Amino acid sequence: MTIQDDFVAELQHAAGQVGPVAGLDGSAMGRRAVRRGRARRGALAGAAALAAVGAVVGAGLLTDGPAAISPAASDVPEGWTPVAVGGVRLALPPGLEPGADGVWEGTQDEGRQDFVQVQPADDGTPLAPPGSGLTPAAVDVPGAESAQYVTETSDDPAVAQDFTGTLHVHLGSGAVVQVVVVWGEADEGEDTFAELVGTVSVDDDSPALPAPDAVPELQPLAGYVREVPDGWREAELTGLGYAFPAGWLEDRSPAGVFPAGSTVRATSADGASRLSVTRAADSAGWPASIAPSSSHPASTFPLDGADVVQVETRTADRARTVTAKVRREGGRGYLVTVETPGTAAGRTLALQVLGTLGFVAGSEEVPGPDELPQLPTAAVPRDWTEARSGGLRLSVPPAWTAGSTAGAAVWTSGPEAGRAQETVRVSRGTVVDGVAPAPSGYRHDVPGADRVVVEVGERAGRGDAVQFVGTVELSRGDQMVVVEYAGPQGGDAGERFGMIVRSLALTGG
């Protein structure tokens, strides 16, 4: 028996309209999970999990026998990147990017993704599980007590044709480090593994890796250097200093329209790279540390005065997006997003931009409600139409269409020549548990309202379009009204929003 009211029924009906996320290939995701599971098996804790994965491996692998690998060489192949982590030093082939702790990944291609992983393997799990048919072979790793490896090529249709090479390095301390290479193309994978093993040596000074199932910690951002490159243009957004290459086009239009504006952007001349800096309205609620998930790695870098510095990187469709979340201790928070091509040069560029970040005056304190800047507004044109929604009065341009949806009143612009569609949405509710919106954004008085919170921002529109979005939260007693305006970014949307805001008034109930 379920107690349920009409509202819950409505919610369930709405949830029933939510379809699965398009574009997810369950089979490919499953194969990826299997490959990752295979790579992790050497470090799995627990006999049950080991038995399960060992059975999978044993059932589907050809036992080619180890390929011949020459003793370890100290030279780093041309174009490879040396790294030191988890007790070993090795070199990584080109095209891999840092992922979760100890993982470097290539770009996904038809569900396949080449990767190299270094992890502890101290639980006694054998390199070749019983029944797998695998035969370990010894290899010389400088500094190690001993080292063995196995190579596998799958003929399991569930995991597709790919290559896995696993190296166990036994250290003098008794610890075992596992290096895994998983490659989508078997021959190339075998060559890559052979070359990579030749670069492995013991490095007692390398940073430790967490246990595979431990909660991952934010790792230092590799390659970060605090400096402003020569010739770069320096700028500031209300307390955060940043810089970008000379020749980039800066767009301060949101901040231009709204002096305390929340976002500024800069774009490279060829449009291939972009930077946006946004002052986060909700930064006070950020936890001091958000542990990254294994599928969502994050890192950090030293930033004077900060209590939150977290960086996420996403590479997709040959483009890289690096997002840094930084907050001044006790002060303001910012989101910095750098979009670049998914190349090594793009990564370097993103790191350079992050290296320019620094707090300046204005970041120390979040302004109180009376210290917020006044929202700039303009007079309401005489030909606008007055409208009402419950106790709210507002004006909208002539010929806009009134309607409603999801318990909200909506006004939508018509096919006005040369203008993209604009909407105004008004919804009502109650202030739950007396918690009114925190002051942020702009100050503006609305007749009849006890408290007014005005914020401006942007969001994605169709294609590459960006929309201007302004919201006003009005509260009186325990009643609240939220007004949201959305219009085309870059035009006079900000001015339009200001006119609408000026027209607002709370009248009777």
Place this chain on the structure above:
Amino acid sequence: MTSDCAPALLGERDDERVRVVAAGSTPAERFTAFAAASTPALSRIAYLLCGDRHRAGDLVQLALERTYLAWGRVGDGDPFAYARRVIATARIDGWRRTRRDVLSDPADLHPAPVPDGTRTVVDRDALVRALRRLPEAQRRVVVLRHLLDRSEAQTADELGISVGAVKSSGSRGLARLRQLLGADGTGETTPARKGTVR
């Protein structure tokens, strides 16, 4: 965002998900078949929880990887429940990656205005947006307990919290949703309606 979602699965509920029958000759084949069949339903749950299709994809991938690692224990039982639990207890909120990733054109989100002003029921996009404004703990409970219609005990078990916490978080979450969605749809706020027993 939601415009990229497939057409609605009308009436599909968590308890009506496709059950994967044993198929394939190897555990990996059986797991991959499970992944293929379960990803749509898992992604739907993930999307309700996080409101971000990229994040939802990450969550599903994470759930599949954890489920595969536990396949020896759960493969012959209820692997879907295991995967759902991974999603429900994972860190569901990342932060905004790019402006294109997170928010959508209101024209995509709003059904066509109703000229005569008559009310419509809560639409899916408004629901997803409203859910995103709930604290994570409340959101998890609302999605599992109320949207997926799990019992209080099941919800508590899956989230690893007490039944009392389910009650309180669910109550507060629903109250907040009522506020955000203007539950009566007329522009006038009304007290929460009392429950009925069905």
